[in-house]
Amino acid sequence: MPTTEKVRHLNAAELLDAVVDQGTFVSWDEPAQQPQANGDYARDLARARERSGRDESVVTGSGLIRGHRVAVIVSEFSFLAGSIGHAAAQRIVAAVERATAEGLPLLAGPASGGTRMQEGTLAFLSMVKITGAVRAHRQAGLPYLVYLRHPTTGGVMASWGSLGHINVAEPGALLGFLGPRVYEALYGEAFPDGVQVAENLFSKGLIDAVVEPAELPAIIGRALDILAVKPVAGSVSGTAASPATLAVRPSAVDAWTSIGISRQPRRPDLRQLLRYGADDALPLNGTGQGEKDPGLLLALARFGGQSCIVLGHARPLRKDAAGMGPGSLREARRGMKLAEELRLPLLTVIDTAGAALSQEAEEGGLAGEIARSLHELIGLESPSVSVLLGQGAGGGALALLPADRTIAAQHSWLSPLPPEGASAIVHRSTEFAPQMADAQGVNVAALYANGLVDHIVDERDDASLEPKDFCARMAKAIEYELGTLAEIPVAELLASRARKYRELGR
The missing domain is CATH 3.90.226.10 (2-enoyl-CoA Hydratase; Chain A, domain 1)
Structure with missing residues (x-):
């Protein structure tokens, strides 16, 4: 107007x-x-x-x-x-x-x-x-x-x-x-x-x-x-209220099969998780400093009795869309600051095929933004939960990972590069991607065994075939984990968070 x-x-x-x-x-x-x-x-x-x-x-x-x-x-x-x-x-x-x-x-x-x-x-x-x-x-x-x-x-x-x-x-x-x-x-x-x-x-x-x-x-x-619903300790704790997902264990399929399932175009993403799983979600927009990268979604949200700041990868709606750029991580750091100031827990959601690989991303300081995001998350003075929702390729995935508790969808994964890229580096060919995925321990079974993943949400057998039910189960797991962290003093959370990542794989 x-x-x-x-x-x-x-x-x-x-x-x-x-x-x-x-x-x-x-x-x-x-x-x-x-x-x-x-x-x-x-x-x-x-x-x-x-x-x-x-x-x-x-x-x-x-x-x-x-x-x-x-x-x-x-x-x-x-x-x-x-x-x-x-x-x-x-x-x-x-x-x-x-x-x-x-x-x-x-x-x-x-x-x-x-x-x-x-x-x-x-x-x-x-x-x-x-x-x-x-x-x-x-x-x-x-x-x-x-x-x-x-x-x-x-x-x-x-x-x-x-x-x-x-x-x-x-x-x-x-x-x-x-x-x-x-x-x-x-x-x-x-x-x-x-x-x-x-x-x-x-x-x-x-x-x-x-x-x-x-x-x-x-x-x-x-x-x-x-914002008025502050996290309530134990609101979903106790045997009767504990989600069934606490008993879920990793899928028996190999890593490459899980990767294929995670790449299904109809797999539920963060938008659907908020639509089907959250009781309410109010989207925010941009960094507040002149950047708006479509690679990240930032929102206030409530899962049952637990409110939080949500930030996570927004899966591209077009195949030719650019990957997550440095502006996304500057927007993510806005979310981290909001969580600390408003004394709300932070929920990060990881679902990316990889960060942007471009001149613009390099000149925009992508590597530095990944570093700063890790720095903020490992020292975040709020409870934090991260969710491995689907693909988790490279530094763009790692940048949103550090948290007090990590929930994983059964066929999610985390890798330094997409397995095809790792195969190209080691074998000078992408044909060894399935073997690289197994060897690198990228799937939930390996991440759970090594102490990164704390809670697994089953997919029965592929979340793309049951998006609403899957999102409902994931939302219950999120509510539970937020509730378990609610009254733990921040100093204890910081110490246990640092210890968790220091001792991974021991």
């Missing part, structure tokens, strides 16, 4: 009415304490109060959203273009700090031209203290959700407008650091169309979704439904 169209955007009161459950909003605003203002600025403030019916450019308070109590900070654009000066910054900081003290998730709905020019550098510096308050809120393990409204630019976009655990935007919203009028005044030409529009930011992996205001309560409600 072009931003030049005459579209009426909701003011603060209308947005609150649209998002907060009726009759539940309670204002936290104290009277605005403005700095000493000269005659022109004092008149600007008086006109802004008269025009907007507000005493400042932000409204703060709390209310229920789909039954969840949430702190809210909403811009009033009609008050000096939603700009942030001393009084507005103080109000925002006070609201963030109160939300942190009361243990509340926080929803921010900025619509602002940025820093208030009439107050100069001190107003500009207020973005630092707002960011500090948001950082403390996130470090307390509390969700920070952002709904970017039209327009959000300048210092607001460059501080509290871009720091959400989840960032969504109004359709057609103008969003960016640079105000188009400033660019035109400085350079004598218009800024290119379509660059700073919400839909373009979504396509670049900078925001998670583009959402109409009327759809926002459902999105927030789903996110908080997932």
Whole structure:
């Protein structure tokens, strides 16, 4: 939607009415304490109060959203273009700090031209203290959700407008650091169309979704439904509730047969696991830093009574699609940070024929991204479960593997290279791939014997023939493993995780 169209955007009161459950909003605003203002600025403030019916450019308070109590900070654009000066910054900081003290998730709905020019550098510096308050809120393990409204630019976009655990935007919203009028005044030409529009930011992996205001309560409600369900130890433990998959042992077929089964085009992938196995899943989008690689899927999800951050390989939908690139692993590291900050377990899902082999992948730092992913996972300060779902070829598979517990589909596998590649290196021919697969110990039987795999999910005899039932069994195994880790102190998890990988094969 072009931003030049005459579209009426909701003011603060209308947005609150649209998002907060009726009759539940309670204002936290104290009277605005403005700095000493000269005659022109004092008149600007008086006109802004008269025009907007507000005493400042932000409204703060709390209310229920789909039954969840949430702190809210909403811009009033009609008050000096939603700009942030001393009084507005103080109000925002006070609201963030109160939300942190009361243990509340926080929803921010900025619509602002940025820093208030009439107050100069001190107003500009207020973005630092707002960011500090948001950082403390996130470090307390509390969700920070952002709904970017039209327009959000300048210092607001460059501080509290871009720091959400989840960032969504109004359709057609103008969003960016640079105000188009400033660019035109400085350079004598218009800024290119379509660059700073919400839909373009979504396509670049900078925001998670583009959402109409009327759809926002459902999105927030789903996110908080997932985030509010903290892992519960023992919720699926005990003999009666333990999944039948705990008794499953490796398949008796050889490694090459398992590899063939894992490559069936109709084999269930991560998308189907979330569709058929998760009670809810809310996809996120991109790194938040201008990259969106289709090779990885990132989501909030709930399996029964256990919520988690999910990241995993998204099987290519076309045969000619590129393999997982370095951007995928940067997106994965976003997921790892979310797990740590939100104090949720991390679920990684491995299903890849191999990472991208290209000039772009090399110049994008693929090897370094694999290393950094391993570094983050082995030291992740959250419980973690990895799932070998299908193919597990090369460094792209290894990059998502380290975890406290590893579940394997019966015909999944893990190898330094696809067996054909290993055969080409050793024998200068791919015809010895079956023998290489057996010799290298790539299948679940070998991985289980060597102590990597902790839990096996049966396929009866091929998951592609029973996708829904297989996904349901895998989901129960995931729920169980998340539950077993729930109350183990992080320090113990870190020590046992490091010990597990140090002692593999002993």
